[in-house]
Amino acid sequence: MWTPVGRGRWHGRALTVWAAAAAHRGLLKPRPTPTREAAAKSRTLDRLYSSADRKEKIDLSRFSVENIRNFSIIAHVDHGKSTLADRLLELTGTIDKTKNNKQVLDKLQVERERGITVKAQTASLFYNCEGKQYLLNLIDTPGHVDFSYEVSRSLSACQGVLLVVDANEGIQAQTVANFFLAFEAQLSIIPVINKVDLKNADPERVEKQIEKVFDIPSDECIKISAKLGTNVERVLQAVIKRIPPPKVHRKNPLKALVFDSTFDQYRGVIANVALFDGVVSKGDKIVSAHTKKTYEVNEVGVLNPNEQPTHKLYAGQVGYLIAGMKDVTEAQIGDTLYLHKQPVEPLPGFKSAKPMVFAGMYPIDQSEYNNLKSAVEKLTINDSSVTVHRDSSLALGAGWRLGFLGLLHMEVFNQRLEQEYNASVILTTPTVPYKAVLSSAKLIKEYREKEITIINPAQFPDKSKVTEYLEPVVLGTIITPDEYTGKVMMLCQARRAVQKNMMYIDQNRVMLKYLFPLNEIVVDFYDSLKSLSSGYASFDYEDAGYQTAELVKMDILLNGNPVEELVTIVHNVKAYRKNVLAKCYGGDITRKMKLLKRQAEGKKKLRKIGNIEVPKDAFIKVLRTQCDK
Numbered sequence: 001m002w003t004p005v006g007r008g009r010w011h012g013r014a015l016t017v018w019a020a021a022a023a024h025r026g027l028l029k030p031r032p033t034p035t036r037e038a039a040a041k042s043r044t045l046d047r048l049y050s051s052a053d054r055k056e057k058i059d060l061s062r063f064s065v066e067n068i069r070n071f072s073i074i075a076h077v078d079h080g081k082s083t084l085a086d087r088l089l090e091l092t093g094t095i096d097k098t099k100n101n102k103q104v105l106d107k108l109q110v111e112r113e114r115g116i117t118v119k120a121q122t123a124s125l126f127y128n129c130e131g132k133q134y135l136l137n138l139i140d141t142p143g144h145v146d147f148s149y150e151v152s153r154s155l156s157a158c159q160g161v162l163l164v165v166d167a168n169e170g171i172q173a174q175t176v177a178n179f180f181l182a183f184e185a186q187l188s189i190i191p192v193i194n195k196v197d198l199k200n201a202d203p204e205r206v207e208k209q210i211e212k213v214f215d216i217p218s219d220e221c222i223k224i225s226a227k228l229g230t231n232v233e234r235v236l237q238a239v240i241k242r243i244p245p246p247k248v249h250r251k252n253p254l255k256a257l258v259f260d261s262t263f264d265q266y267r268g269v270i271a272n273v274a275l276f277d278g279v280v281s282k283g284d285k286i287v288s289a290h291t292k293k294t295y296e297v298n299e300v301g302v303l304n305p306n307e308q309p310t311h312k313l314y315a316g317q318v319g320y321l322i323a324g325m326k327d328v329t330e331a332q333i334g335d336t337l338y339l340h341k342q343p344v345e346p347l348p349g350f351k352s353a354k355p356m357v358f359a360g361m362y363p364i365d366q367s368e369y370n371n372l373k374s375a376v377e378k379l380t381i382n383d384s385s386v387t388v389h390r391d392s393s394l395a396l397g398a399g400w401r402l403g404f405l406g407l408l409h410m411e412v413f414n415q416r417l418e419q420e421y422n423a424s425v426i427l428t429t430p431t432v433p434y435k436a437v438l439s440s441a442k443l444i445k446e447y448r449e450k451e452i453t454i455i456n457p458a459q460f461p462d463k464s465k466v467t468e469y470l471e472p473v474v475l476g477t478i479i480t481p482d483e484y485t486g487k488v489m490m491l492c493q494a495r496r497a498v499q500k501n502m503m504y505i506d507q508n509r510v511m512l513k514y515l516f517p518l519n520e521i522v523v524d525f526y527d528s529l530k531s532l533s534s535g536y537a538s539f540d541y542e543d544a545g546y547q548t549a550e551l552v553k554m555d556i557l558l559n560g561n562p563v564e565e566l567v568t569i570v571h572n573v574k575a576y577r578k579n580v581l582a583k584c585y586g587g588d589i590t591r592k593m594k595l596l597k598r599q600a601e602g603k604k605k606l607r608k609i610g611n612i613e614v615p616k617d618a619f620i621k622v623l624r625t626q627c628d629k
């Protein structure tokens, strides 16, 4: 077992803002229309899935537990996970080999348009190795930190991972974060150095980095080109040799973990399950440990990569199950399913995702409230990392306050609502979750607790009622070529960050660790980091609790009245009072009088505007402008 560098510091779910900031640039702006390439890919996928829509049932009983391998592909963003998945699907004959197979497991429209994976996708592959037939269950995961909840859940269904590292870029911040997710889950880790075909590839340097940072001997690395298919067969062989089969018992009563699910308007909930014990088949009566409701199983099967019904699913296998769950509240990710007559102790499930940013969401038109409610409920089945609280606003009506893992996550959720549910929404300016320790007995009674979390800035309690305010902090990891270290450090200091660690991962690359206030990095930190390092630095962060902070509520007044929808919480800075006389050094008193008179006239003009009614459109425009900045 390895003892990787700094392991003790890496507790918890690692999160980065890789694209949170990048996404912020495009937040709520019209998205580019799909490129020709995306449209062509979409057509290819449609053909692919319909041609593969074979309805004969596969008999999975021939795969004994020893012949099953469950693994995820994890990596820093763009290091080639989905491309490697394409080659593995081709090599095993799961899909036909054509030039058009590009990231075929990225099935969502948002994924094809943006060229990123946002949902983990499962595919079952059948592979013959040394005369034995193996069933390989592969899960392709997203690389962006905003979707790391997908990665950690996927790992619960696996015994091993392929840790893909780009042969040119080397270890990046998310490589480190994903490694530790797999390491803490005690999975077998196979390092795969990808893109060796690139002119600037330096696989030997990357091997050394892997040895230094993760303590994995360099002879365990497999060097491949997922694009060209070079050495990909060796990856499959390593999966069989180095990843153990699942530890399960088929003779025990059924114990199935729901690790993901989607909602189909005709068939209800489609649950992705990993069978820890037992067998399940069509017609079985099963119970949800979460709701205690009983259902009859209508269909079981594997994803190949589209749904392929099977007679049964056996312990050790990963597949899907449809059991007539029509209500969205019935489908809980992390739930355990068992046979009606054989109750079992439920599996531990998953830790809930911890939202990093909150924003208000309202229908553009209040008459759309119920449709939007149903869309949000259905989408959160497929994206369980979003938290939902009901909320309302004077100007925007009834809506919700939603919690996301980052701004890219927020944008993708919004885009999926539009594309998959035809829903149009207005989102308010995002905020991080602050806390306040209350001193006011009245407020403590009202909230029924002393320490409250503020997810809506309009509810920020006044300083006179509070002992202290707290802000969320994160432990950030930055990997940068050392020529930019000075500039990176200056940027971190400007963002109120405190340095915690620094180490060289090779001769000219530095890994820095800083404690950051979350609100200092959530918006544009990543953009600044990328621009000062010519695009070479990468960034990742993980939750590190809260620290005391000087916070103030910044109201925006309209004719003297605060506007609830535009309130923000900011770190306290000295107030700047505009002194119109500041530039009048001595001199003539009449000049000063003239300036003061002009200022008074300006104020009068403002008052003249009176108590106007601000149309809702105006709010929407202001909120959009705030988000676009």
Ligand SMILES: Nc1nc2c(ncn2[C@@H]2O[C@H](COP(=O)(O)OP(=O)(O)OP(=O)(O)O)[C@@H](O)[C@H]2O)c(=O)[nH]1
Binding pocket: 075, 076, 077, 078, 079, 080, 081, 082, 083, 084, 103, 115, 116, 117, 141, 142, 143, 144, 194, 195, 196, 197, 198, 224, 225, 226, 227, 228
């Ligand atoms: N030259 C070269 N390019 C590759 C190789 N593998 C992947 N790429 C390219 O790298 C880019 C990213 O590949 P993806 O497979 O989408 O990467 P990913 O890790 O799945 O990306 P996310 O899911 O968004 O994190 C694409 O443009 C691929 O064509 C390779 O072996 N060689």
